[in-house]
Amino acid sequence: MAEERRPKQCTVVLPTESMKAMAESIGVGQLQEESCAALSEEVSYRIKDIAQDALKFMHHGKRCKLTTSDIDHALKLKNVEPLYGFQSQEFIPFRFASGGGRELHFYEEKEVDLSDIINTPLPRVPLDVSLKAHWFSIEGVQPAIPENPPPAPKEQQKTESTEPLKAVKPGQEEEGAIQKGQGATSAEAKGKKDGLMRMKPRSTHELSVEQQLYYKEITEACVGSCEAKRAEALQSIATDPGLYQMLPRFSTFISEGVRVNVVQNNLALLIYLMRMVKALMDNPTLYLEKYLHELIPAVVTCIVSKQLCLRPDVDNHWALRDFAARLMAQSCKTFSTTTNNIQSRITKTFTKSWLDDKTQWTTRYGCIAGLSELGPDVIKTLILPRLTVEGARIKAVSDGPVVSNIDKIGADHVQSLLLKHCASVIAKARPLPDNVEQYRADYGYLGPMLCSHVVKARAQAALQAQQVNRTTLTITQPRPTLTVSQSGIGGSGGSRTPSIIKVPSSLTLMSTRPGTPTQPSPPATKYIVMATSSGSSSTQQVLWTAVLLFLFSLKYIHSVLLDSPDIVPVKSLETPTHSRLFIFTIFYIVE
């Protein structure tokens, strides 16, 4: 890596166009090409020099992010007036835009209405520094508490479940050592020391007393009556990193809970359990794959069960079915692989029971909900062809003699569900115009209703598109300035070289008076340096950006703020957009 970067180091220099543009902006009209080259080299050197020093401050500040204050201190070292007004804890949020083959990074400065600021309530005072102690390790074993990282990172959980043999191979000593350090249970450690052939390590699921208490608290809160407590418990499940050990218990708790409560038709509890599933899935540190065999049946039960509540005519079990269907879709999305085929298996299950004539309306609803959550493709291939049949069935219920109220309600829900999901798909797939008769011919009983839904969907889509357009407009707004800059700089327009544009203080003004000759301008002027790629290879070339203090024939110093991926170790910059950003703002102090 080092070798690759090195040759580029001595070639990285600010483009001369930038020099020209900056010169123009302070009233030096005709800058010689040579002076530009000399200047750009000088400026590049100084910037690198400052960046080197700034790095020192970063290291001593024990950070891995370079901040603007580091630059200030580095300037101070060199007896240069630091840049005031750039105090920022975080990096400056540069925005990226591209167009016309150019890449542009700019600093989005929003216009702020002062009265808004005055009228808004004061923000909360930031919290003061505080000290918190926790046990990091107890006699060499790291306790599994929220303050410590999860004892087994997700990757490790995965390897353990997918390749149980690998973990105990003798070649993996280092891993063993790490695990030992991270508090693998003693049994496991012993197993490794034996180093013999091993089938699968006996996974021990002993919970510490604290964990048992925690488990008890959490499960009680999740199914208890206090909503606030429940919210807290769910929050804990969704965020806590140390739940790995308890996962098997949670999973069993949920699956058992569903089994019992379905029989008892306890809708509330079922909802709570589903919310637990959701929270578990939200937790980024858990590797759930191992427990899907328990969780999926529980979820599917909540989607398609014939009866989920005591009074099906009154209770809103439909919401639970919808929620569970969404969960199902989410887990299909995250966990489905070519080996486990979750999605296709689930789809098959749903379709089979839906096709069955004897299926109840409740199950029917669940199947359709489950299928339609899986995405428009599933709707198109599986649901649309059956709309006619389904319509006929619904018609039979609503037009026929009232057999039971429950059926009627069920049919109603199925109808609205179908309309809701199918309309958007049809709106996308079916060409205009929307003819009611045509719809009736294609979709039978549901046709006319579908037609009106589709029309509505189309209207909405159009409205959204307009909004999208508007936003894209704002993004591409800088484009007019491209031409401005080109005309301003002269011949460089055609050659795709980096150039600079001057933006009179606000982005919205950019298209005004393109040809304005630059004059010594008001204090704050903003430059946008642009770079364009002359080919894919040179886009790779690391260009660096910077703040710069800039000494022109007039003796002003314009200092600035910088950031240079070339000089700064890569890891000190965390945002990808940073890697090639090309803006700098220059303040210069008028004499």
Added chain:
Amino acid sequence: MAAVQDGQLNLEVEKDIKTEITNDGSGNINASSSSPGSTSSGGKSKSPAGSGEDQQTLLAVLQFLKRNKLTESVDILRREAGLSADADDSPVSESAGAGSGGVPSVGADGGDANSLLSRVSIATPVAPPATAPPKVVAASGGEDQPDVNVVLSAYSQQGDPVLYPLYYNGLKKFIESVLDCHRAELSQVFYPLFVHMYLELVYNNHENEAKQFFEKFSGDQECYYEEDLRILSSMSKKEHMKGNETMLDFRTSKFVLRISRDSYQLLKRHLQERQNNQIWNIIQEHLYIDIFDGMPRSKSQIDAMSGSLAGEGKRDANKAKVFYGLLKEPEIEVPLDDEDEEAENEEGKPKKKKPKKDSMGSKSKKQDPNAPQQTRIPLPELKDSDKLDKIMNMKEATKKIRLGPDNLPSICFYSFLNAYQGLTAVDFTDDSSLIAGGFADSTVRVWSVTPKKLRRVKSAADLSNIDKESDDVLERIMDEKTASESKILYGHSGPVYGISFSPDRNYLLSSSEDGTVRLWSLQTFTCLVGYKGHNYPVWDTQFSPYGYYFISGGHDRVARLWATDHYQPLRMFAGHLADITCTRFHPNSNYVATGSADRTIRLWDVLTGNCVRILTGHKGPIHSLAFSPNGKFMASGATDGRVLLWDVGHGLMVGELKGHTDTIYALKFSRDGEILASGSMDNTVKLWDTLKAFDDVELDDFTAATGHIHLPENSQELLLGTYMTKSTPVIHLHFTRRNLLLAAGAYNP
């Protein structure tokens, strides 16, 4: 040589803030870089050139004053120094002449080389005689920046720029063709040669050639020089060389290489045969080749020691005797605790004497032969409170857990929350009752981690009302109203980079970007003194283990030793070529270790001010140092993520601990020295088995004499544990008296 130094001095003067280095520093620079042999006597015995040098310094000052139109001061100074008015007009050229004349003195081969050089300069008209050009440059560039030019002058002797790559390539081919055993040694020449050839090209305005040269050969250099190469690459014009510190380092200090006699002869013969005087000149002028008899070293041996900005330390730089033993503890009667007494009484009387013997036994041993004399440096007398503290210490020590590979310490982590990336330094008191944090917002905060809250002493008016005879007067002087868990100390005007408690817990030191070191009272929670002198950011400071003295080091490359009751530093340790990044006292307080961004560690004698050890081997700026409790070993951690272990007595590297992936900011030995804990930016704390590490090293006479050590590759075996934090870089570690490990860092979400 003299010219070089004079030039540097002038330059420093010209920078006008670093003046102090010039005065005090010259002696030490001399000690470390003058001719071999004089090192041990160093600063005390003036070298023959000493008086002349003083005069030159004086002249440099005069010149500076003149340039700044301070004619009056010039007159006064001249009168006082008894200099004639015209004396100061010629010094630079004079010294320059002398300097280039005196250059060739290469160890034992000095005479040989001299004759060779003269032959070379006669034989080849291409390269002008080495003595001529400096004068010219000094004269011509006089009005602008003569000093810098003198420094750079050696580069004015130029050959044909087009030939440079050829020369370099020729040497490269030669070195590739020599026997394997010599190749690794001779390859060391590449980097300094490359640097100097590049700088010569740049200095002589051959920009394009320089660029090409760089592009062609920079890839060949060892990867650990990447940082320097980066700086070099940015320097593409002569103008850039002025004021570039790295450049000055290359120029003013000779790059030290250790080469066996056989390899050296090979190289010399080759260069003579080829009449390759360009390279030979560089070797003569900018390299110091330390020749030793014996087997050439292997690649791994060389790699272990190289990496610093100016090559390896010279062998004889580490020859001075270091008294690394501990001072004898004063005898203190340990009154038996009531509880203990009761417990013992139950078990029988014979035991009664035992604890006394235990606690005293280790201390009342004979004087350690390696220890310095008790009075080698004056130490503050023990106060009653100190004695009490010592007793507490001993009591706690008896309850200490013995650590080892099977008995790892428990770690308690103190996270600073809501620090917004602003935590820059942390320290614990020795008894672990207080924590101090230095912050980027210029504040220093002190926390009490025991139930005892922090209280301020009452105001003077209130104090006068107190009955001074009462038994609890110490309690009464405290103002209960001010009790709180933490206190904030305001005073600095820049980020606080270093922080240190005094051993008696009455004071706190902090060093900051604003160039000052401040002494705070922990009784009144006010600033007592601001020690000025550094002028540039002070990266680290530490109290002596006996209190009273403290050391500070910073961007100005000078470490200063202070006493709390003096405004001026007592000692200035100059010699590092880049920022001093960390400073540590030896447990016996007679020595001070400094780590630097020039990737070396130096050990300084507090008494004489001499540099007694130069330890090279790190490949990045050193950010942490720790002495083992017995004073015999030292550990250092750097940005390269490696911990190196050193034997202080022999000045040898004795171990390398690999495992961290980022800068190591914290190192600490356990109270008995069995375990080394390291904390890093990579959010881990690692524990290492140091007993084993030091045992594994076999130190026979040969290695001790030559310093060529084979490092065992055993990092994995020595690693006892790795503990990840969630997202908290570890920036400080501390073992309590009972061997509980405390770690600290700012949570960084």
